[in-house]
Amino acid sequence: MSGILLITEQNAGSWHRMSFEALGAALQLGTALNLPVHACILGSNVGPLAAEISAYPLAAVIALESGALAEYTADGATSALAWLVDQLQPDYVIAPHTYRARDFAPRLAARFGRSLLADVTGMRLDGPSPVFQRQLFQGKLTADYAFDSPAPNFVSVQAGSFRAVEPAAAGAPVESKTPPAAEIRQKPEPAFQEQGRAVDLTAAERIVAVGRGIREEGNLVLAQELAQALGAELGASRPICDNGWLPMERQVGSSGQTVAPKLYVAVGISGAIQHVVGMKGAACIVAINKDPAAPIFEIADYGIVADLFDAVPALTAALQSS
Amino acid sequence: MKILVAMKQVPARDSLLRAAPSGLWLDEADLGFEVNEPDAYALEAGLQLRERYGGEVVVATLGPDRAEPALRECLAKGADRAIHIAADSPESFDPLATARLLAAACAPEQPDLILTGLQSDDLGSGQTGVLLAELLGLPHATLVMAIDAENGTLRVKRELEGGWFQHLSMPAPAVLTIQSGISRLRYATLMGIKKARSKEIRRIDAASLGVTPAPGLRLLRLYPPQRAKQTQFLSGSPAQQAAALVDKLKFEARVL
Ligand SMILES: Cc1cc2nc3c(=O)[nH]c(=O)nc-3n(C[C@H](O)[C@H](O)[C@H](O)COP(=O)(O)OP(=O)(O)OC[C@H]3O[C@@H](n4cnc5c(N)ncnc54)[C@H](O)[C@@H]3O)c2cc1C
Ligand SMILES: Nc1ncnc2c1ncn2[C@@H]1O[C@H](COP(=O)(O)O)[C@@H](O)[C@H]1O
DSSP states (O other): OOSEEEEOOEETTEEOTHHHHHHHHHHHHHHHHTOOEEEEEEESSOHHHHHHHTTSSOSEEEEEEOGGGSSOOHHHHHHHHHHHHHHHOOSEEEEEOOHHHHHHHHHHHHHTTOOEEEEEEEEEEETTEEEEEEEEGGGTEEEEEEEOSOSOEEEEEOTTSSOOOOOOOOOOOEEEEOOOOOOOOOEEOOOEEOSOOSOOGGGOSEEEEEOGGGOSGGGHHHHHHHHHHHTOEEEEOHHHHHTTSSOGGGBBSTTSBOOOOSEEEEESOOOOHHHHTTTTTOSEEEEEESOTTOGGGGTOSEEEESOHHHHHHHHHHHHHHO | OEEEEEOOEEEOTTOOOOBOTTSSSBOOTTOOEEEOHHHHHHHHHHHHHHHHHOOEEEEEEEEOGGGHHHHHHHHHHTOSEEEEEEOSOGGGSOHHHHHHHHHHHHGGGOOSEEEEESOOSSSOOOOHHHHHHHHHTOOEEEEEEEEEEETTEEEEEEEOGGGEEEEEEEESSEEEEEOTTSSOOOOOOHHHHHHHTTSOEEEEEGGGGOOOOOSOEEEEEEEOOOOSSOOEEOOSSHHHHHHHHHHHHHHTSOOO
């Protein structure tokens, strides 16, 4: 086949929402290059999901099913998908850049002697060939990339970069395929969450989030005072929770909470994508950072470029006196 | 237990990054470098496993000459020896080429466990460890936060999205990519720094490894990101900035 193979993600019969962003990216590339898009769903009993996604403008939907795929494993997913890629011979394979894709997609690409172009944020055509964008240096610079390698080439797309598309009721044909049995070395146990949460950041109307710019645990009080003056909950970037300065339940980002408050004040946070995916849905974003080039300013409504040790006490005082 | 830790030296966290005139890499003048933070956690995990099960911790890097102090730092923290795969512009290798060079240099060591960071702070491909596993025919797990290694079986705790976790078992040898926060990082002691001076750093010329670069990913150009939103920057003294912001939040954004 010449075309694009989209790898979707589901868990126990529910979609990972990024599947539809990756679908958007696959359709965008398909339109640009005039290539048909095939979508595949991996698992067991994925019939209902296959029927659902067949309403999108796809050339075909492939339900890649076996009992061994009921629970995700890196070995299981890699070998089933390698078998499918081998059969279909697509030009491009596109997956959402989820934690699961991080786990299997590089291995899948390597099986075809390719590097994965991971975490793509955009694409455009340069003559007949696509050029892809991704972030480098934790979002401080952007880079254009192209493939020098022949098909198949492998791409994963970053959260929030491509618009999810609407179904078009096209009624793509659904085909069920069973991959050959494979050796699976990983034995997964059921997923779990750590002990109950004392705060629910997702319900907070205002959040003051603090990052590594705060420097020391003792300085957290500055952010606490600001939060109090704003009637806000305290949130944090990952390094603050890694250090044990705040409990993990206050971590905002891809491995923590996804929040959408009315107001989000980011204090000494650089704005790495894994943090931003957890808070960019906030209605109003304020960033306080001494570095005018910090990526957080790409999504902030209001910015204060200053030393937080001056700016935060001043803001707290202004709120208290207003 | 023989543990190999893949460590990359990256531009220091707070440095001002400027693209070189070529647009293909950074202008490295005046740039500081440090151990990639997730790799510091991988080293810490390796040192703790050695403390529990005995054995040896070997650190390997693919990098230019400037990477040597980063290796010394790992030795000072307690690694037993180091391998420096020397290459002048390692940023020109794509992830698979990087992994091939690391695999070629590390395979003869026959480690029981290979640890990498989950992602480098510079290129951020997030895949070198997984590629190493594929090239060496080993099982792997990503985003690992805790490791047990009883009787040749690894049982790890891995991070899933949104605050979920999972345990996973697999046979050793294997490759694990380590997530930050696995444990507190140790500092190098004065004694450690002294001892590190006499520890071995074996230098291997990357070109001698017989890895022929295949066409793959090509970086075309580096440039500053474009803004998605028009940020209103507030100017003046801290007090003026604060007063202006409060005003905006009240009357423009109406969130107070
Ligand atoms: C798979 C994966 C999952 C992850 N999950 C998450 C997650 O859920 N949440 C999360 O937050 N991160 C997550 N991360 C980590 C993320 O990539 C970043 O490393 C992290 O968000 C950086 O935190 P930070 O902004 O606080 O620190 P830094 O990036 O170090 O930024 C500190 C900022 O403070 C500024 N600053 C320093 N001093 C001052 C001062 N005196 N005044 C004002 N500003 C100052 C600096 O200019 C800088 O911009 C994840 C990473 C990976 C790979
Ligand atoms: N040049 C290198 N030398 C040694 N280890 C590396 C190198 N590049 C990547 N790694 C390892 O692979 C991990 C993931 O890097 P990356 O795939 O670039 O995000 C890093 O955290 C390192 O442990």
